[in-house]
Amino acid sequence: MKSKKKILGWWIGIVVVVIAMVSVYLCNRPKTSTGSKNVELEVVDNDNNTQIYTIHTDAAVLTDVMDELASAQDFSYEGTSSSLGYYIETVNGVTADYTKDGSYWAIYVNGDYGQYSADTQPVNDNDIFKLSYEH
Amino acid sequence: MNTRPVKEITTIAAMTAIMEAAKIALSFLQNIELVSLLIILYTLHFGLKRTMASIYIFDGIETLIWGIGIWVISYLYVWPILSLLTYLLRRYTSKGPFVLLSTLFGLSFGALCALTTVVIGGPKMALSWWITGIPYDLVHGAGNFTVAFLLFTPLTKAIVKVKEVFHLAA
Numbered sequence: 041m042k043s044k045k046k047i048l049g050w051w052i053g054i055v056v057v058v059i060a061m062v063s064v065y066l067c068n069r070p071k072t073s074t075g076s077k078n079v080e081l082e083v084v085d086n087d088n089n090t091q092i093y094t095i096h097t098d099a100a101v102l103t104d105v106m107d108e109l110a111s112a113q114d115f116s117y118e119g120t121s122s123s124l125g126y127y128i129e130t131v132n133g134v135t136a137d138y139t140k141d142g143s144y145w146a147i148y149v150n151g152d153y154g155q156y157s158a159d160t161q162p163v164n165d166n167d168i169f170k171l172s173y174e175h
Numbered sequence: 176m177n178t179r180p181v182k183e184i185t186t187i188a189a190m191t192a193i194m195e196a197a198k199i200a201l202s203f204l205q206n207i208e209l210v211s212l213l214i215i216l217y218t219l220h221f222g223l224k225r226t227m228a229s230i231y232i233f234d235g236i237e238t239l240i241w242g243i244g245i246w247v248i249s250y251l252y253v254w255p256i257l258s259l260l261t262y263l264l265r266r267y268t269s270k271g272p273f274v275l276l277s278t279l280f281g282l283s284f285g286a287l288c289a290l291t292t293v294v295i296g297g298p299k300m301a302l303s304w305w306i307t308g309i310p311y312d313l314v315h316g317a318g319n320f321t322v323a324f325l326l327f328t329p330l331t332k333a334i335v336k337v338k339e340v341f342h343l344a345a
Contacts, residue, residue: 047271054278058313061282065309122205124246125307139242155303 077165079105083115084172085134086143091115102147102161102169117171125157131171143175183225186343190217190229195236206311207318211277212326214254218261219273220334221343230254245295249288256287270327274320281319285312 081093093113099105103126109115118130128145129135136143147154147161148170154161161169190213197209210233217226234250257280264272285308293301337343 043267044271047275050272050275054275054282054316057279057282058316061309061313065306068306138244155300156307160307 077163077167079163079166080168081105081109081115082168082170083131084170085132086136086173091132097163099163101163102158105163105169106158119158121159126159128158128171131173134173136173136175141175143173146170146172146174148172182341182343186221186341187225187228187232190221190225191232191236194229194233198233198237204318206281206315207322208315209322209326210254211257211280211319212323212330214257215261215273215277215323216327216330216334218258219265220331220338223258223262226258227255230258245291246288248291252290253284253287270323270331273327274323277323278316278320282312282316284315285309 077097077099079095079097079099081095083091083093085091093109093115095105095109095112097105097108099108106115106117110117114132116130116132117128118135119126119128121127128147129137131145136145138144147156147158149155149161150168156162194210194213194217197213201208214226214230217229221229231251234247234254237250238247257276260276260280261273264276267273285305289301289305289308292304296304
């Protein structure tokens, strides 16, 4: 009986944990703005060649911008989705293989190292994104 | 001839193979997995040592399949923590505490893995990484609850039967 009460207490604890997690997420999740935005995407490849794209978009997240650029301009990318988010593997035909040589495509947002994966990175008006080949 | 080492190696190999097969079979469902429940059942019925051996071989196989990433470091301590917690709860005979443990483990999976990112990018990066993954942790927790609630008893019976047939000690 005592043990059952203890278990029930733990389940109530789990419900509290779930509520806390949902609250933390809702208060801190990436915020996006809707409407027309001017966005710049800079690509720096493995030879330090830089290509700058500008777009007028309603995209909410970075992958939306990349999809729009891929269909409208001379831009292409590939990657894989996982529970950790979208992982960019190839940009404009240049593949970064971390398992081979430690290289990867880094995301910079307005000069700072990005805190989110490309599919959760919010897009706001006048944002400047950079995809940089690094290792 | 002492056949015990052969039996031990075969048992651990079979435990690992089942774990890997279960992982791959459900890989199309993001964060729904049987590995947590298997680790709990293995610890209860095959003991801590065999389970730890099985976990680290599993980690090795996962690395061979998916390549090296930050998650490899996380896997080295996340699954053993689950096994250790199960070991501490081993006196319980009902499924309730273990369904609870599995659920809690699923919910805290992201937070546990985020410990690796504290070392790499600092607490701010770890916190941001954990928050981004909260929806996945909630799915993981719900999945672990469902899987453990439905399968704990039937899998326990199956393991007990296997142990009887092959004369395996705990």
